[in-house]
Each structure stands twice: as structure tokens, then as C-alpha cells.
Amino acid sequence: MSALTDVGEASSRNRQRLIDTLVKVLPLLVLLLFSHVGGQRAMGEIGWPVPWSVAVLIEVLTVASLAFSRTNPGAAAGTMAALCAAQLITGSAPGVSAFSVPFVVYACAKYGSPRVSRSCLALALLGAAALGVYFVLIDLTYASQYQEAGVTQETFWGLPVRTLGSAALTGGFAGAIAVVFWLAGHLAGRRRREIAAISERNQLLIRERDQEARLAADAERMRIAREMHDVISHSMSVMIAQADGGRYVLQQSPERAAQAFETISETGREALTEMRRMLGVLREGDGALQKRPAPGVQDLPQLVEDVTASGLQVQLHMLSESIPRLPEGVGLAAYRIVQEALTNTLKHGGPQARAEVWVAVAAESGPALMLEIRDTGHGAAVTSDGGGSGLLGMVERARLYGGTVQTRAHERGFDVLARFPLGGETTTAGAQMPAESTREGEAA
Incomplete structure (x- = not known):
């Protein structure tokens, strides 16, 4: 990217030099050529005598300095100042090159x-002041001719008044031109800087x-990844448990085996529906695709x-009437936390495990939705494989809505406690996972 930028800047500078050469330098060079067509001017009347070709070369170089007046204004101004001084010293000024001075003043400004x-x-x-002095010297050089012709001139401080007036007029006009072009360039430069x-x-x-859009897209991908993790983990756990149970009861109780296979089919269809809904979010950014509402506390x-149909005994303690209407995000987070906790119990609790789920609204310093999931599985005896993200997903879901999640493994099972503040602006208070949590690998 840096190399491309450098190439682009170099191309722009070359284009500016070409434009300045065609618009400024070339017309002045043509005018300079016509000014010398009539013959050679007398050079060095008041300065060092120089060949005519050298004086023309100095003028050409002075005009040529305009070619880089935009790309290197400081260097152009310095070069032109040195060449103009050389013209004054050699007595070859003023020339066509004097027209280039206002242009370089404008470019620098x-x-x-x-x-x-x-x-x-x-x-x-x-x-401009030096040009005025130059004209004074020229008049003094030819003063003897006036005296020989018998022309008397009024003097001031020993200098002819006519000479002083001519010098003041010439220097003042040149200075005024420089100030006008400098002001015009200064105003144009200020507008240019404002536009830049x-x-x-x-x-x-x-x-x-673009950065906010990328962050929003990353957040949406993380949300969809959590949704897919919860859906697939729960559905696959239920289907595996039903398949294992159906294999054992197939010969003994065909009715129970048929019920297990029916549960597998329904769970698979529900998982497929959830997957289609989430993929629909990815495909349709404008919300044109109709999707079923996200699950919430009412679906517990x-x-x-x-x-329970998968073989895990679960008791739900919830008074639906006492739970207020929850924001969709809070309801979905609560549902997924309960789903993940039961899925972990189903996968790691063992064949004799049981679970209880409490859902209530607690009136503490502020109303809050409280979730508590306790099981009687292996608890602290479960060995973590370090490859899961279920508990981390619970914490992240709660943190999005200002909630907290605490997990605790003990000899009699595993507990999950979640809290979501209600009735006000949710904060982004960080949820903590206690050090005693040992089921880091419970969610595949």
C-alpha cells in the first residue's frame, strides 16, 4: 500500500510539473524569444559586462524555475531569487523573466x-527595493549626458528628483504586484487547506x-456462532442419548424404541429449523426473510x-405469571443458559443424574431475573478435556445484558446461577467465572 501511494504521489508531481511547463514556462519562453529577435541588447551598463548569450541563459533558467513552483515552491523561489540577483549584478535586468516573479510568489503562498x-x-x-535602486543607478549613469546637453534637474539629497520618482514608482509597483499575488495565493492556499x-x-x-461495520459484523458472527453452538450441542446430545437408549430397548420394548426414534427425528428437525433461521439471518440482511421468534423463558x-424425554429427570420450578415481559435478548440468553446447563448434565452427569431448574424474579436492590440449575451428577469428578466453550458462552451471553453467571462444581453435582438485572438500563458489568469451575470442556 505504501509503494502504491508513493507511485501515485510521484505521478501527481510529474503531472503538475508538466502542466506548469506548458501553461507558465512555455509562453514566457516564447515571449523571451520574440524580445531578443530584434538584436542583442547592451549588457552590463552598470554592472559587470557579460556576453549576450549568458544573459539570455540566466533569463531562460529564471523562467524555467516555474516548472517546479508547485511541487517545490521553496526551491523554486530560492533559485529564482539567486538568478534575479545575478541579472541585477550583471546589469541585464529587467527582462521577460520578471513576469515569472509574481507567479512564484503566488505558488509559494x-x-x-x-x-x-x-x-x-x-x-x-x-x-522590488533592489529594482528601485537599480533604476537609480541607471539614471546616475546617464546623468552626465543630461549635463552635457545643458539640461538642469532638480535634486533632492544630491539625487535628481526625477530619478527618485522613477525609482519609487518602479519599486513600489513591483512591491504592490508581489503583495497582491501573495494575498491571492494565501487566500487560495487557505481554501485549499480547508478543502484538504x-x-x-x-x-x-x-x-x-467501515471499522464499525466490521466490528458489527464480527459481533454478529460471534452471536451466530454462540447460537449454533447451543443448538448443535443440545440437539446432538439429545439425539445421542435417545439413540443409545433406543438401541438397548429395541428388542425389549418396541414402543419405547419407537418413541426414542421419534424424539431423535423431532430434535433433528428442530435443530435444522434453528440452523435455517440463523443462516437466514446471514443471507438476508434487510430482514425480508420471515423467521420464527427466538426462544425465551416461556419456552423452558x-x-x-x-x-426429560431423553432420559434425564428434570424438574422445573417457575411461576410464569410472576415473570414480567422480558426483552428478546434477555429471554434468549436465559433460555440458552438453561439449555446449556441441562445439556452438560445430560452429557457429563452420568446415568443416575437428576436436575432441577428454578426461574424467578428476585426483588433485591433492583428487580432481577434469577436462574438456578442444579444437578446431582458427577460434579467435581468430571475430567475436563479443555476443548469446550459452553461455560464461557454462558458468561458472554450474560455479560451482553449486564448479567452475571456463577458456576460451582462439588461432590454432589454441579450448580449454575445466573442473574439478569431488570427495570433499567443494562450495564456491561463483567461476569465472573469462579475459580472452582471445572467444566471448561463440557460444551463441545
Whole structure:
């Protein structure tokens, strides 16, 4: 990416130099050529005598400095100042190259840094003053001719008034031109910088928007991953338990075997429906696909019934009338936590395990939905394989809605306690998993 940016910047600079050469340099060079078609000017009247070709070369180089006035305004201004000084010293000024000075002043004010802009203006004003002095010297050089012709001139401080007026007019005009072009470039540069700042802010907003979109997509993928984990883990556990039970009772009780196979079929269909619903969320971003509502606390009786049919004895203690209407996210999180806890008991509790589920609203400092799932399985005797994420998924679900999850393994079984605050803005208080939790690998 950096290499592509460098190539793009180099191409832009080359294009700017080409445009400046065609628009500024080439017309001035043509004008310079026409100015010298009539013959050779006298060079070095008040300075060092120089060949005509050298004076023309200095003018050409002065005009050529405009080619990089936008890409390197400071260097262009410095080069032009040195060449203009050389013209004054050699007595070859003013020439066509004088027209290039306002252009470089404008470029420095628009494209250069504040230091370059102010330095260029100072050089231009100094050059205007030097041009005035240059004209004074020219008039003094030809003063003897006026005296020989018998022309008397009014003097001031020993200098002809006409000479002082001409010098002041020339230097003042040159300085005024430099100030006007500097102000125009300064205003254009300020507008250019404002536009660049707005463009940079827009690019920053676009990057922030894209980053937020990526974060939202990552969060949605994590949510769908948790949903798929819960659905597949629970459904597969039920189907495996029913298949194992059906194999043993197939010869002894065909009716119970048929019931087990029917439960496997229903569980598989429900899992497939849940998978289609979640994949529908991925395919349809505009919500056009109709999906059934997500499960909630009101679906816990059916969940307990399905788990009981799988061979695990489960008792549900819940007064549906006492539970207020919950946000969909809180209800789904509570349902998945109970589902995950029962699935872990079904997988790791052993054949003699039993489970109880309590669901209630506790009035503490603030109302809260309380979940408690206790089983009489192997508890602390279960060996963790380190490959599961069920308990971590419980904690993450609760944390999304300001809730907490606590798990505890003991000799008589395993306990899961969850709490969701109700009746106010949910906070993002971090849920903790106590150190005594030993079922890190309970969810495959």
C-alpha cells in the first residue's frame, strides 16, 4: 500500500510539473524569444559586462524555475531569487523573466508552508527595493549626458528628483504586484487547506464507518456462532442419548424404541429449523426473510420436556405469571443458559443424574431475573478435556445484558446461577467465572 501511494504521489508531481511547463514556462519562453529577435541588447551598463548569450541563459533558467513552483515552491523561489540577483549584478535586468516573479510568489503562498510563504514575500519585497535602486543607478549613469546637453534637474539629497520618482514608482509597483499575488495565493492556499482538511475528515469518517461495520459484523458472527453452538450441542446430545437408549430397548420394548426414534427425528428437525433461521439471518440482511421468534423463558417447559424425554429427570420450578415481559435478548440468553446447563448434565452427569431448574424474579436492590440449575451428577469428578466453550458462552451471553453467571462444581453435582438485572438500563458489568469451575470442556 505504501509503494502504491508513493507511485501515485510521484505521478501527481510529474503531472503538475508538466502542466506548469506548458501553461507558465512555455509562453514566457516564447515571449523571451520574440524580445531578443530584434538584436542583442547592451549588457552590463552598470554592472559587470557579460556576453549576450549568458544573459539570455540566466533569463531562460529564471523562467524555467516555474516548472517546479508547485511541487517545490521553496526551491523554486530560492533559485529564482539567486538568478534575479545575478541579472541585477550583471546589469541585464529587467527582462521577460520578471513576469515569472509574481507567479512564484503566488505558488509559494498557495502551496508552500507558512515559513516558505513569508520568506518568499520578504524576498519579493527586497527584490522590488533592489529594482528601485537599480533604476537609480541607471539614471546616475546617464546623468552626465543630461549635463552635457545643458539640461538642469532638480535634486533632492544630491539625487535628481526625477530619478527618485522613477525609482519609487518602479519599486513600489513591483512591491504592490508581489503583495497582491501573495494575498491571492494565501487566500487560495487557505481554501485549499480547508478543502484538504474536509477531505481528510471525510476519509476518516469513512474508515471509522467501515471499522464499525466490521466490528458489527464480527459481533454478529460471534452471536451466530454462540447460537449454533447451543443448538448443535443440545440437539446432538439429545439425539445421542435417545439413540443409545433406543438401541438397548429395541428388542425389549418396541414402543419405547419407537418413541426414542421419534424424539431423535423431532430434535433433528428442530435443530435444522434453528440452523435455517440463523443462516437466514446471514443471507438476508434487510430482514425480508420471515423467521420464527427466538426462544425465551416461556419456552423452558418445552425444553424441560424434551430433555426429560431423553432420559434425564428434570424438574422445573417457575411461576410464569410472576415473570414480567422480558426483552428478546434477555429471554434468549436465559433460555440458552438453561439449555446449556441441562445439556452438560445430560452429557457429563452420568446415568443416575437428576436436575432441577428454578426461574424467578428476585426483588433485591433492583428487580432481577434469577436462574438456578442444579444437578446431582458427577460434579467435581468430571475430567475436563479443555476443548469446550459452553461455560464461557454462558458468561458472554450474560455479560451482553449486564448479567452475571456463577458456576460451582462439588461432590454432589454441579450448580449454575445466573442473574439478569431488570427495570433499567443494562450495564456491561463483567461476569465472573469462579475459580472452582471445572467444566471448561463440557460444551463441545
